[in-house]
Amino acid sequence: MHRTYSPDSPTTRQSQRKIIVETVSAPTNIAVIKYWGKKDAKLNTPINSSASITLDQNDLRAVTSAAASPDFPCDRLFLNDIEEDLSSNKRFAAVITNMRRLAQDKTDSITGITVKKADWSSWRVHIVSKNTFPTAAGLASSAAGYAALTRVLAELFNAQEEYPGQFTGIARQGSGSASRSLFGGFVEWNAGEKADGTDSIAIQVADEHHWPEIRALILVVSDAKKGTSSTAGMGTSVETSELLRHRAANIVPGRLAAIKTAFLEKDFATFGKITMQESNQFHATCLDTYPPIFYLNDVSRTIIRMVHAYNEFKGEVLAAYTFDAGPNAVIYTTDAHLVELTALMKNYFDAPMNNEQAAEAAKAFTVNPALFAVCDPIHDPTVVQPVKYMYSTSSGPGARPMAASESLIDRSSGMPLLAMPPPPGAAPQK
Amino acid sequence: MHRTYSPDSPTTRQSQRKIIVETVSAPTNIAVIKYWGKKDAKLNTPINSSASITLDQNDLRAVTSAAASPDFPCDRLFLNDIEEDLSSNKRFAAVITNMRRLAQDKTDSITGITVKKADWSSWRVHIVSKNTFPTAAGLASSAAGYAALTRVLAELFNAQEEYPGQFTGIARQGSGSASRSLFGGFVEWNAGEKADGTDSIAIQVADEHHWPEIRALILVVSDAKKGTSSTAGMGTSVETSELLRHRAANIVPGRLAAIKTAFLEKDFATFGKITMQESNQFHATCLDTYPPIFYLNDVSRTIIRMVHAYNEFKGEVLAAYTFDAGPNAVIYTTDAHLVELTALMKNYFDAPMNNEQAAEAAKAFTVNPALFAVCDPIHDPTVVQPVKYMYSTSSGPGARPMAASESLIDRSSGMPLLAMPPPPGAAPQK
Numbered sequence: 009m010h011r012t013y014s015p016d017s018p019t020t021r022q023s024q025r026k027i028i029v030e031t032v033s034a035p036t037n038i039a040v041i042k043y044w045g046k047k048d049a050k051l052n053t054p055i056n057s058s059a060s061i062t063l064d065q066n067d068l069r070a071v072t073s074a075a076a077s078p079d080f081p082c083d084r085l086f087l088n089d090i091e092e093d094l095s096s097n098k099r100f101a102a103v104i105t106n107m108r109r110l111a112q113d114k115t116d117s118i119t120g121i122t123v124k125k126a127d128w129s130s131w132r133v134h135i136v137s138k139n140t141f142p143t144a145a146g147l148a149s150s151a152a153g154y155a156a157l158t159r160v161l162a163e164l165f166n167a168q169e170e171y172p173g174q175f176t177g178i179a180r181q182g183s184g185s186a187s188r189s190l191f192g193g194f195v196e197w198n199a200g201e202k203a204d205g206t207d208s209i210a211i212q213v214a215d216e217h218h219w220p221e222i223r224a225l226i227l228v229v230s231d232a233k234k235g236t237s238s239t240a241g242m243g244t245s246v247e248t249s250e251l252l253r254h255r256a257a258n259i260v261p262g263r264l265a266a267i268k269t270a271f272l273e274k275d276f277a278t279f280g281k282i283t284m285q286e287s288n289q290f291h292a293t294c295l296d297t298y299p300p301i302f303y304l305n306d307v308s309r310t311i312i313r314m315v316h317a318y319n320e321f322k323g324e325v326l327a328a329y330t331f332d333a334g335p336n337a338v339i340y341t342t343d344a345h346l347v348e349l350t351a352l353m354k355n356y357f358d359a360p361m362n363n364e365q366a367a368e369a370a371k372a373f374t375v376n377p378a379l380f381a382v383c384d385p386i387h388d389p390t391v392v393q394p395v396k397y398m399y400s401t402s403s404g405p406g407a408r409p410m411a412a413s414e415s416l417i418d419r420s421s422g423m424p425l426l427a428m429p430p431p432p433g434a435a436p437q438k
Numbered sequence: 439m440h441r442t443y444s445p446d447s448p449t450t451r452q453s454q455r456k457i458i459v460e461t462v463s464a465p466t467n468i469a470v471i472k473y474w475g476k477k478d479a480k481l482n483t484p485i486n487s488s489a490s491i492t493l494d495q496n497d498l499r500a501v502t503s504a505a506a507s508p509d510f511p512c513d514r515l516f517l518n519d520i521e522e523d524l525s526s527n528k529r530f531a532a533v534i535t536n537m538r539r540l541a542q543d544k545t546d547s548i549t550g551i552t553v554k555k556a557d558w559s560s561w562r563v564h565i566v567s568k569n570t571f572p573t574a575a576g577l578a579s580s581a582a583g584y585a586a587l588t589r590v591l592a593e594l595f596n597a598q599e600e601y602p603g604q605f606t607g608i609a610r611q612g613s614g615s616a617s618r619s620l621f622g623g624f625v626e627w628n629a630g631e632k633a634d635g636t637d638s639i640a641i642q643v644a645d646e647h648h649w650p651e652i653r654a655l656i657l658v659v660s661d662a663k664k665g666t667s668s669t670a671g672m673g674t675s676v677e678t679s680e681l682l683r684h685r686a687a688n689i690v691p692g693r694l695a696a697i698k699t700a701f702l703e704k705d706f707a708t709f710g711k712i713t714m715q716e717s718n719q720f721h722a723t724c725l726d727t728y729p730p731i732f733y734l735n736d737v738s739r740t741i742i743r744m745v746h747a748y749n750e751f752k753g754e755v756l757a758a759y760t761f762d763a764g765p766n767a768v769i770y771t772t773d774a775h776l777v778e779l780t781a782l783m784k785n786y787f788d789a790p791m792n793n794e795q796a797a798e799a800a801k802a803f804t805v806n807p808a809l810f811a812v813c814d815p816i817h818d819p820t821v822v823q824p825v826k827y828m829y830s831t832s833s834g835p836g837a838r839p840m841a842a843s844e845s846l847i848d849r850s851s852g853m854p855l856l857a858m859p860p861p862p863g864a865a866p867q868k
Contacts, residue, residue, distance in 0.1 A: 251722060254684045281728070288730045292681060292722035298711070299746040300718045305821070306736045316729040391735070393821065 027422045028116040028123070030163040031073040031415045034156035034407035035065040036149065037188045037195065038224065038338045040283040040330060041264045042290035045246040045256060051205035052099075052181050055246065056256035057264055059196045060188045061340070062216065063224060064404035067362050070152035072137040073416040074160040076123070080132035086424045087137050087153075099182045103157050104133065106178045111165035118412055128165060135160075136416040136424045150238075154182030155189030159407035173209030180208060192216040192405035194271045196264070216403045219274050221342040225350055226399035227357060229307045229335040236301050238333045245297040252293040259289070276342055280328030283340060284315075287330040303333050306391050310356075311337045313386045318352060321379050343402075347373050350400060355380070356387045357395035366400035457852045458546040458553070460593035461503040461845045464586035464837035465495045466579065467618045467625065468654065468760060468768045470713040471694050472720035475676045475686060481635035482529075482611050485676065486686035487694055489626045490618045491770070492646065493654055494834035497792050500582035502567040503846040504590040506553070510562035516854045517567050517583075529612045533587050534563065536608040541595035548842055558595060565590075566846040566854045580668075584612030585619030589837035603639030610638060622646040622835035624701045626694070646833045649704050651772040655780055656829035657787055659737045659765040666731050668763045675727040682723040689719070706772055710758030713770060714745075717760040733763050736821050740786075741767045743816045748782060751809050773832075777803050780830060785810070786817045787825035796830035 043058035085092045085100055094101055111128040115121070123131060137156060139149050158179035161167065169175055180187040180197070187208075188195040193215040200208030245252050263282050270278035294301040304312075308331055315329045327341040327349050341349050350370035361367040418425050473488035515522045515530055524531055541558040545551070553561060567586060569579050588609035591597065599605055610617040610627070617638075618625040623645040630638030675682050693712050700708035724731040734742075738761055745759045757771040757779050771779050780800035784791075791797040848855050 250689055251681045251685065251719065251726075254688075255681065258684075259680055285726075285728055288728070289681065289726050292726040295725060296681075296715075296719050296722040298715055298718070300742060302739050302743075305739075309732050309735075312730060313732075391823065 025077055025079050025420070025422065026119075026121055027075055027077040027079075027419060028114070028119060028121050028164065029073060029075045029412070029415050029417050029419050029422075030160050031071065031410040031412070031417075032156050032160040032163060032407055033065050033069045033071050033410050033414075034152045034159060034189050035062050035192070035404055036068045036070075036152040037062045037185060038330060038340075039185065039188075039332065040267055040279070040286060040340075041260060042286050042332075043184050043197065044290050044293060045242050045252055046184075047199070048205065049243070051208070052184055053205045053208040054184055054197070054199050055253075056260040057197060057199040058185075058188070058260075059194065059213070059264055059267060060185070061194055061222065061224070061403050062189060062192045062406055064401045065408075066404070067399050067401040068140060068152070068226075070137055070139050070149070070156040071410065071414065071416060072135060072153070072156035072160045074136075074157075074164045075134045075417045075419075075422045076128075076131045076164055077134075077422055078127070078131050080134060080422060083132050083134075085135045085137075088139060089424070099154070100135075100157070103154060103178055103182045104135075104161065106181065107158060107161035107165055107167050107175075110162075110167035110169065110174070112168050114164075114166035133161070133164065134417060134422050134424075138416060150183035151185035151189045154179050154186030155407045157182060158186065159190060159409075163409055171206070173211065174206075176210035177206060177208060180205075180210075190406045193218060193403055194268075195406075196268065212406075213268055214272060216405055219271065219403070221274075221344070222403050223341050223343055223346040224399070224401050224403075225339045225341065225346065225353065226401065227311060227337040227339070227353060227395045228359070228397040228399070229305065229311075229337065229393075229395055231396050236303075236333070241294065241297070241301045241333060244299075244301065245293055248298040249293050249296040251296040255289055255293060276328075277325040280319075280325040280340065283328040283330050284312075288312075291331060303335060304331060305335045307357075307393050307395065308335045308337060310387055310392050311339075311353075314352070314356070314383050315339060317382045317386055318349065318379070321376075321382055346400065348375065350398070351375050352379065352383065353398070356383070356392075357398075359395040359398050362397070362399045362401070455507055455509045455850070455852065456551055457505055457507040457509075457849060458544070458549060458551050458594065459503060459505045459842070459845055459847050459849050459852075460590050461501065461840040461842070461847075462586050462590040462593060462837055463495050463499050463501050463840050463844075464582045464589060464619050465492050465622070465834055466498045466500075466582040467492045467615060469615065469618075469762065470697055470709070470716060470760060470770075471690060472716050472762075473614050473627065474720050474723060475672050475682055476614075477629065478635065479673070481638070482614055483635045483638040484614055484627070484629050485683075486690040487627060487629045488615075488618075488690075489624065489643070489694055489697060490615070491624055491652065491654070491833050492619060492622045492836055494831045495838075496834070497829050497831040498570060498582070498656075500567055500569050500579070500586040501840065501844065501846060502565060502583070502586035502590045504566075504587075504594045505564045505847045505849075505852045506558075506561045506594055507564075507852055508557070508561050510564060510852060513562050513564075515565045515567075518569060519854070529584070530565075530587065533584060533608055533612045534565075534591065536611065537588060537591035537595055537597050537605075540592075540597035540599065540604070542598050544594075544596035563591070563594065564847060564852050564854075568846060580613035581615035581619045584609050584616030585837045587612060588616065589620060589839075593839055601636070603641065604636075606640035607636060607638060610635075610640075620836045623648060623833055624698075625836075626698065642836075643698055644702060646835055649701065649833070651704075651774070652833050653771050653773055653776045654829075654831050654833075655769045655771065655776065655783065656831065657741060657767040657769070657783060657825045658789070658827040658829070659735065659741075659767065659823075659825055661826050666733075666763070671724065671727070671731045671763060674729075674731065675723055678728040679723050679726040681726040685719055685723060706758075707755040710749075710755040710770065713758040713760050714742075718742075721761060733765060734761055735765045737787075737823055737825065738765045738767060740817055740822050741769075741783075744782070744786070744813050745769060747812045747816060748779065748809070751806075751812055776830065778805065780828070781805050782809065782813065783828070786813070786822075787828075789825040789828050791828045791830060793830045
């Protein structure tokens with residue numbers, strides 16, 4: 009839905025405006041215990057608890073600026089340079105409403121402008137958000153986006169939680185997995201038991217410094233928007249897959265406890281095995297859905313088989329794939345094996361990388377020819393499409409404020425800094 | 439394992455030999471309630487009951503001849519023109535041993551040769567078997583093969599069952615699904631409960647005349663031998679997939695009862711939906727196996743989505759796919775929709791057909807352009823490989839004797855009629 013930006017009331021002189029702006033950055037996270045299925049669609053609570061690793065924001069992040077002013081006529085939202093209709097985006101609106109409710113007195117550190125708690129109801133917000141990675145291609149872009157939204161509104165409104173984890177519960181109402189992106193490291197999202205969803209919140213199990221050797225190699229198999237949205241897919245799965253119901257009730261609790269212990273003990277073999285089993289079981293429940301949902305393709309399957317071949321060759325689980333609602337692979341490993349694994353994958357799926365140093369190191373690495381010999385038969389170049397892009401990254405912190413210089417919003421107009429509308433009389437943009 | 443045929447003892451004049459020969463033909467069957475997982479590997483009993491439709495032998499069959507003679511020095515087996523080592527094939531040997539145990543007095547109708555029950559232990563057999571379809575590519579070739587073996591030995595030995603279904607139990611020890619190919623129409627294989635496996639037998643639910651409108655369109659996606667054999671795959675699945683154990687115990691019984699009723703009432707909508715759900719759940723349990731097993735590929739997935747698009751377009755379930763342990767699709771439908779469905783599939787997956795008349799009818803059929811419009815986006819020609827072959831077929835009878843003229847064995851020598859060894863002194867064959 010593309011619109012050009014309509015300037016606000018021309019009678020308001022911008023210099024007189026009271027505008028405050030905050031900017032935050034939020035990471036994506038990649039689940040190792042998968043969330044698939046809502047218990048309550050309105051509250052966005054899940055049928056099972058889940059857990060994830062928060063990825064480094066240097067590589068994959070959403071940046072969101074929020075401006076507030078009593079002069080803005082309405083709340084507005086700009087996602088990746090396109091204005092979105094807030095009235096048709098209930099999830100965005102829910103986060104804004106819930107965060108506004110927690111607003112306190114605020115004095116802006118830059119302008120000195122003060123907003124009293126009681127006045128927030130008459131201040132409208134402009135939200136401008138950008139992702140540094142493909143949106144809706146199964147890399148949890150909504151997790152980063154809603155975590156950034158929640159956190160930027162907490163800064164803007166000087167919002168205070170009424171109980172610990174309340175912000176994560178609000179982020180959850182935007183996107184379930186967003187609850188986990190407020191924290192860094194290894195994060196659990198408790199399904200919760202209360203009918204009002206207030207205990208369905210995220211908790212940090214260990215921060216990003218606990219196991220600093222953890223690495224993630226991401227293979228972007230497709231940057232196209234996925235065929236079945238997570239929300240639609242989950243709805244059908246909960247309705248039709250008996251295997252999903254069994255899994256949520258009987259299998260996930262044991263796996264979650266085991267993988268938390270494995271992460272805390274830095275036991276990669278257990279951590280990796282559960283991660284792979286979880287990915288496969290999630291996609292199994294998608295296949296058990298009626299009609300079936302497919303996110304993995306022949307490229308994904310080739311990667312899966314290659315990771316198993318790698319582990320078998322090494323005699324232990326040193327790498328673990330996981331796939332969300334799309335064909336893109338995230339391979340968790342540790343720093344000791346990252347270069348070899350990258351070199352192996354680049355041999356079959358060469359693609360541009362986010363990190364020049366990692367690409368060079370992989371290029372210089374000599375993979376054991378016997379490892380190629382076991383992987384060659386798995387890779388059928390007549391079937392397997394190239395990979396679009398590779399990210400080499402690690403775990404990192406949760407959503408965090410950024411300097412004013414990083415703002416996506418023009419402080420004087422309250423409008424997006426980039427992709428401004430053309431000046432009056434200019435030729436229409438193509 | 440290729441060998442040339444060594445002639446038997448040259449001192450025995452063939453004209454003096456006592457040789458009797460029988461020939462049978464057996465169909466394949468395609469399960470609608472899937473068998474995946476053994477309860478007892480030695481007895482070859484399953485963790486759940488299953489059900490299938492027996493396909494017409496005109497299109498897909500195994501033909502097996504068996505010769506017996508007191509002059510043969512040992513049991514020998516020739517599969518698709520290649521001699522196999524019986525001592526390393528325990529499943530074949532088990533069927534021969536168990537059928538020989540049920541042998542009775544026999545008078546051969548052609549030669550008049552009589553064998554007394556007590557004499558069978560000194561008669562050895564030669565088995566010659568051929569399939570008319572790709573072996574081990576997920577089209578249940580072993581079902582046809584072991585059903586043919588069991589039935590031809592019943593004829594050869596004039597074997598008598600000690601209890602109803604005993605022959606199906608013996609065929610089961612060759613290959614589980616073979617138990618169902620002894621009968622035509624719609625057949626159930628009861629898992630059974632007894633420790634000795636004697637109640638793990640097949641039962642005909644309805645013969646091939648009960649619902650004569652049932653059709654099957656088979657798309658041979660690959661004729662290559664499958665990557666993971668069924669036996670190996672089932673073993674890993676039973677060990678590692680919790681979803682498989684849940685399915686076998688809690689989901690299959692209800693589905694089996696419902697699909698039997700649907701078949702008896704000729705309720706295609708219910709029959710088709712359960713068939714598709716079963717196929718998907720079976721492949722879901724393969725994916726839930728550790729390491730995961732993949733039989734479906736991107737072509738299979740395209741076919742699945744196209745069948746759902748077809749049903750949605752038609753407003754009811756008129757076609758139902760099912761996939762065994764390979765990427766090949768079997769689409770069940772009824773005669774009223776077969777031509778349209780064939781025309782639709784041939785548009786995207788054109789391939790040679792077994793039936794010239796069916797191919798011509800499909801070519802002449804005008805598919806609604808609106809149906810193409812919903813199917814076109816599903817078919818990505820850059821990803822999807824061509825289909826190798828199409829079979830248009832129906833349901834048919836079980837294993838049955840054939841005329842002596844169909845024999846694969848030379849009555850005077852007891853050796854295979856085709857692929858005979860070259861005469862002494864001839865140039866070696868390439």
